[in-house]
Amino acid sequence: MIEGIIIKGISSFYYVKTPDNHIYECKARGIFRKEKIIPAVGDRVIIDTKPDDTGTICKILERDNYLIRPPVANINLAIIVFSFTMPEPNVNLLDRFLVTIEKNDIEACITLNKADLVDPQIREKMVAIYEGAGYDVICTSTKTEEGIAKLKEKLKDRITIFAGPSGVGKSSLLNAIQPGLSLQTGELSLKAERGKHTTRHVELMELDIGGSVLDTPGFSSLDMVDIEEEELTYMFPEFEGFTQNCRFKGCRHLNEPQCEIKSRVASQEIAASRYDSYLLLLKEIQEQRRY
Ligand SMILES: Nc1nc2c(ncn2[C@@H]2O[C@H](COP(=O)(O)OP(=O)(O)OP(=O)(O)O)[C@@H](O)[C@H]2O)c(=O)[nH]1
Ligand SMILES: [Mg+2]
Ligand SMILES: [Zn+2]
Structure with a gap:
C-alpha cells in the first residue's frame, strides 16, 4: 500500500504518481462506484500495486476541496483564463466560474489572454471591471510574452488549475511557462471563432519552479453549484x-x-x-x- 496523487484519468483508468516518481495505471475499487464516489485528478490516494505497474485505488484521502467541472480535487489556486477576443469573452460565464471558486474558498486569479489582439480601450475596461471587483488580473499574450513572467511567479509552489473556455489559450500559456510540456494546442477556426477542444483530458503536471498545474479542456457552460x-x-x-x-x-x-x-x-x-x-x-x- 502506497500513497500517491492522481495525475490523469482516462475513462476508468487513473494514473497515480508516487513520491518516487513512479506512475501506476490504476482502477478504482468497485465500492467507490456503489457509493457514488468518483476519484478525481488531484486526489491523494492509497493504492495497492502490482509488479507490472498497475494498481488498485483502495482509499481516497480527505479532500481539501473539490470542483465538479472540471472534476478536480485539492487545488489551491484557480487561474481563470479568458481571451480578449477569438473567442470573445462571455462575462457571465466568467462570473459563474468566479462564484464557483468563491464558494469553494479557492483563490482566483483572472488571466486575460491574447492581449496582442485587443485595443487598449477595450482592454482597460475589462481589467477595470475585475480589478474593481477585487480580483487579481493578469493580461497575457503568448505571442509577445507579455505577462508570462508574472503568471509564472503566481504558480510557484501552488497546485493550480487552468480553466476557461476552449480556444482561449490555456495550453499555450502553460507551454510558454514551461516549454518542455509541449502540450497540444489548437488552431482557432476563423469562421466559428471558437475553440475546438484540443485538450481532451485533465492532467496534473509538475513545474520546474515548484508546484504543479492542471491543464483542462475548455468548458462552454457551467451549472450552478449548490448555493443558497x-x-x-x-x-x-x-x-x-x-x-x-x-x-x-x-x-x-x-x-x-x-x-x-x-x-x-x-x-x-x-x-x-x-x-x-x-x-x-x-x-x-x-x-x-x-x-
Ligand atoms: N494571438 C494570440 N493567439 C493565441 C494566444 N494564445 C494562444 N493563441 C492561439 O489560440 C489558439 C488556441 O490555443 P490553445 O492553447 O489550444 O487553447 P486552449 O484554451 O488550451 O483550448 P482547449 O484545449 O480546446 O480548451 C491557438 O491557435 C493558439 O495559437 C495569444 O496570446 N495571442
Ligand atoms: Mg488546451
Ligand atoms: Zn440591496
Missing part, C-alpha cells in the same frame, strides 16, 4: 461593505427600496455586467428551488 439564495451576495466580493447599508436585512438587491447595491450600480461603483450576472444567477437559484 441568501448566500449569493457573498460570492460577489465587491458587494461586501455595501450590503449592510441596504434598508432591509437579507435584501436580495432585486426590487427592494433603498438598496445600496442598486445605487452603487447606478453610480458605476459596481459594474453593471457584474450586477447582471448576479441577477441571472439569483433567478436560476430561485427557479431551481421551485422544484
Whole structure:
C-alpha cells in the first residue's frame, strides 16, 4: 500500500504518481462506484500495486476541496483564463466560474489572454471591471510574452488549475511557462471563432519552479453549484461593505427600496455586467428551488 496523487484519468483508468516518481495505471475499487464516489485528478490516494505497474485505488484521502467541472480535487489556486477576443469573452460565464471558486474558498486569479489582439480601450475596461471587483488580473499574450513572467511567479509552489473556455489559450500559456510540456494546442477556426477542444483530458503536471498545474479542456457552460439564495451576495466580493447599508436585512438587491447595491450600480461603483450576472444567477437559484 502506497500513497500517491492522481495525475490523469482516462475513462476508468487513473494514473497515480508516487513520491518516487513512479506512475501506476490504476482502477478504482468497485465500492467507490456503489457509493457514488468518483476519484478525481488531484486526489491523494492509497493504492495497492502490482509488479507490472498497475494498481488498485483502495482509499481516497480527505479532500481539501473539490470542483465538479472540471472534476478536480485539492487545488489551491484557480487561474481563470479568458481571451480578449477569438473567442470573445462571455462575462457571465466568467462570473459563474468566479462564484464557483468563491464558494469553494479557492483563490482566483483572472488571466486575460491574447492581449496582442485587443485595443487598449477595450482592454482597460475589462481589467477595470475585475480589478474593481477585487480580483487579481493578469493580461497575457503568448505571442509577445507579455505577462508570462508574472503568471509564472503566481504558480510557484501552488497546485493550480487552468480553466476557461476552449480556444482561449490555456495550453499555450502553460507551454510558454514551461516549454518542455509541449502540450497540444489548437488552431482557432476563423469562421466559428471558437475553440475546438484540443485538450481532451485533465492532467496534473509538475513545474520546474515548484508546484504543479492542471491543464483542462475548455468548458462552454457551467451549472450552478449548490448555493443558497441568501448566500449569493457573498460570492460577489465587491458587494461586501455595501450590503449592510441596504434598508432591509437579507435584501436580495432585486426590487427592494433603498438598496445600496442598486445605487452603487447606478453610480458605476459596481459594474453593471457584474450586477447582471448576479441577477441571472439569483433567478436560476430561485427557479431551481421551485422544484
Ligand atoms: N494571438 C494570440 N493567439 C493565441 C494566444 N494564445 C494562444 N493563441 C492561439 O489560440 C489558439 C488556441 O490555443 P490553445 O492553447 O489550444 O487553447 P486552449 O484554451 O488550451 O483550448 P482547449 O484545449 O480546446 O480548451 C491557438 O491557435 C493558439 O495559437 C495569444 O496570446 N495571442
Ligand atoms: Mg488546451
Ligand atoms: Zn440591496
